[in-house]
Amino acid sequence: MISLKDKIALLINIFLIATVACMIAACAEAPAEEDPDIIAFLNVNVLPMDHDEILENHTVLVEGDRIIAVGPADEIDVPDGAQQVDGQGRYLMPGLAEMHGHIPGSDRQEYAHNVLFLYISNGVTLVRNMAGSPWHLELRDQVDRGEVPGPIIFAASPWMSPNQAPEPDDAERLVREYAEAGFDLLKMGSISLEAYERMAETAHEVGIPFAGHIPAEVGLERALDARQISIDHFDRYVEFLVPEDADTEGRAPGFFGSGWIDFVDRARLPLAVDMTIEAGIWNVPTLSLVEHLETPEDPEEMIQWPEMRYMPQDILDGWVNAKHNFQARDYFQPEAARELVELRHELLRELHEAGAPIALGSDAPQFFNVPGFSIHHEMRMMVDAGLSPYEVLVTGTRKPAEYFGTPDEFGTVQENRRADLILLEANPLIDIANVQQRVGVMVRGEWMPEEEIQQRLEEIAGQTGGQ
Ligand SMILES: [Zn+2]
Incomplete structure (x- = not known):
């Protein structure tokens, strides 16, 4: 017989043993560190973009808006509680830059906010906004503070046009005003040679770059001499390739030289390339701007492309009209248009092969560029012009970071870079179209899975009436 006293003692012992056992078990299971603020991409193939290699089976950790670790999966400890994104068989690359984009103005704020989302939904995490207003400076800062979802914005001034800057004094005054207002660069339009020269002098003095078009009177050589930071659309290259003794009398160069294509002397191409490299000037080709207009494709069919449903109807109507007008030009001939496109491809290939700096830009939302x-x-x-997918991705990732003089800030998947990332189902180095096979996009450390992106895109299509 066990006395009541012994029973109680036994129960107490069992209880104590159980308690100690529980404590040991709990102790063994206790997480070393809980960190729900960290997002971990697991077992992913990384395209670091600082060199041409895929880092297989890696782990990438993100905290706040920064990448805090990149390494082989068996070397990186993932903190317990971290949000995990499965990267098995997938590809992680840096976000892309649209180096010639436009953001609508303050008169259409809802459209402007939609445009910002259209950019990031496609993995475009940086936009050089090529002509703006003071409202874009506010928008730039709101995005920086995380109040409005969108890409990093670099904000260009309003166009330097002949109306705004008819005289050199006007050009000088505007440069000072725009620099003072906080614009990141000056957008060049067709000002006079004298106004351009004063603009360039003042811009170098106050330290603001200028970019965009080259005025007709200025031409390629003077713009290179003036150290215009980027030439957009390959503006004035065709004119440069036309020998001075060509009989162009009565013929306007037209849209990026399309009216002069038959005067081009291709033997001048190496000179144009050498001069560009010597000057160290960037090109932002915007091939799609020109090709969308110059191809014989029916504009009514072009606005049936799937992405057109996210654009307001009046914009689509404007594009269709523009293309009809374009095709009605007296000098428009499909053969000449095809030659222009080919020449632009050759120019891109030659510049790129010779080492001239190129940055990715399409000129959205102009002419069918959503x-x-x-x-x-x-x-x-x-890629059609002859660059490899890797080389093209460099122009949209690492190169823009170099352009801005901030190679340690973004554009590669490395520690301490901004967490602007695209996760893909398929390898973009095999087929550039795989950049559209998204699993999700990360913008300044915020992860947006594809379902979320699609939901928001549906809302935008609803607002525009897109079916
Ligand atoms: Zn533009």
């Missing part, structure tokens, strides 16, 4: 979506057309055209 923000974000148009970058995929642009990249395909660059």
Whole structure:
């Protein structure tokens, strides 16, 4: 017989043993570190973009808006509680830059916010906004503070046009005003040679770059001499390739030289390339701007492309009209248009092979270039021109970071870079179209899975009436 006293003692012992056992078990299971603020991409193939290699089976950790670790899966400890994104068989690359984009103005704020989302939905995490207003400076800062979802914005000033800057004094005053207001660069339009020269002098003095078009009177050589930071659309290259003694009397160069294509002397191409390299000037080709207008494709069919449902109807109507007008030009001939496109491909290839700096830009939302979506057309055209998918991706990732003088800030998948990332189902180095096979996009550390992106895109299509 066990006395009541012994029973109680036994129960107490069992209880104590159980308690100690529980404590040991709990102790063994206790997480070393809980960190729900960290997002981990697991077992992923990384395209670091600082060199041409795929880092297989890696782990990438993100905290706040930064990449905090990149390494082989068996070397990186993933903190317990971290949000995990399965990267098995997938590809992680840096976000892309649209180096010639446009963001609508303050008169259409809802459209502007939609455009910002269209960019990031496609993995475009940086936009050089090529002509703006003071409202874009506010928008730039709101995005930086995380109040409005969108890409990093670099904000160009309003156009330097002949109306705004008819005289050198006006050009000088505007440069000072725009620099003072906080614009990141000056957008060049067709000002006079004298106004351009004063603009350039003042811009170098106050330290603001200028970019965009080259005024007709200025021409390629003077713009290179003036150290215009980027030439967009390959503006004035065709004119430069036309020998001075060509009989161009009564013929306007037209849209990026399309009216002069038959005067081009290709033997001048190496000179244009050498001069560009010597000057160290960037080119932002915007192939898709020109090709969308110059191809014989029916504009009514072009606005049936899937991405067109995210654009307001009046914009689509404007594009259709523009293309009809374009095709009605007296000098428009499909053969000449095809030659222009080929010449532009050759120019891109030659500049690139010689080492001239090139940055990715499509000119959205101009002529059938739906923000974000148009970058995929642009990249395909660059591949058609002869660049490899890797080389094209460099122009949209590492190169823009170099352009801005901030190679340690973004553009590669490395520690301490901004967490602007695209996760893909398929390898973009095999087929550039795979950049559209998204699993999700990360913008300044915020992860947006594809379902979420599609939901928001549906809302935008609803607002525009797109079916
Ligand atoms: Zn533009």
